[in-house]
Amino acid sequence: MQSSILRDLIEQELLQVHTGFFGRIISVKENLATVQPLDMIKEVGGQPVQQAVIENCPIMRNVKKFEKKRVETSAGGEYGHHHTMEIWDIQDLSAGDIVYCACADRDISETRNGAMAAPAPGHHMLSSAVIVGVL
Numbered sequence: 001m002q003s004s005i006l007r008d009l010i011e012q013e014l015l016q017v018h019t020g021f022f023g024r025i026i027s028v029k030e031n032l033a034t035v036q037p038l039d040m041i042k043e044v045g046g047q048p049v050q051q052a053v054i055e056n057c058p059i060m061r062n063v064k065k066f067e068k069k070r071v072e073t074s075a076g077g078e079y080g081h082h083h084t085m086e087i088w089d090i091q092d093l094s095a096g097d098i099v100y101c102a103c104a105d106r107d108i109s110e111t112r113n114g115a116m117a118a119p120a121p122g123h124h125m126l127s128s129a130v131i132v133g134v135l
Helices: 002-015
Strands: 020-029 032-037 040-042 048-050 054-058 065-074 082-091 098-103 129-134
Touching: 032 098, 032 129, 054 129
Parallel strands: none
Antiparallel strands: 020 032, 020 098, 032 054, 040 048, 065 082, 098 129
C-alpha cells in the first residue's frame, strides 16, 4: 500500500515537469499567442481535465506557416500561353493553428526581455513555454 501511495506521489510530481507540448492557438497579438494545450491532465483519483490556457506565449521569429499554392502565369504576355506553377506562401501564425511549445528550464519572465535574472523557484513550467514550431 505504501509503495502505491509513493508511486502516485512521484507520478504526480513528474506530471508537473513540462518539457514540451502541442497546443492550439486561440489568438495572436504581435509575437505573443494565447495557447490551449491539447493534452489533458488527470488529478489524483480524478477525471481527466483540460489544462489552463497559456497567455502571452512568445512566438519564435522563425516560426511561420508554409502553404503550397498553385498560380497561373502567362508566358511573356502571349495570349493563350498559360503555365501553372506551385509556390510556397509564407504566413504568420493565426487562431486555430496547431503548434509545438517548448518549456524553458527556468522562469522566463525577465529573460524574455533580455534582462539577466536570478531563477525563480520552479522549473519546466507551462508559463515558461515558447512556440518553436507549427504542425
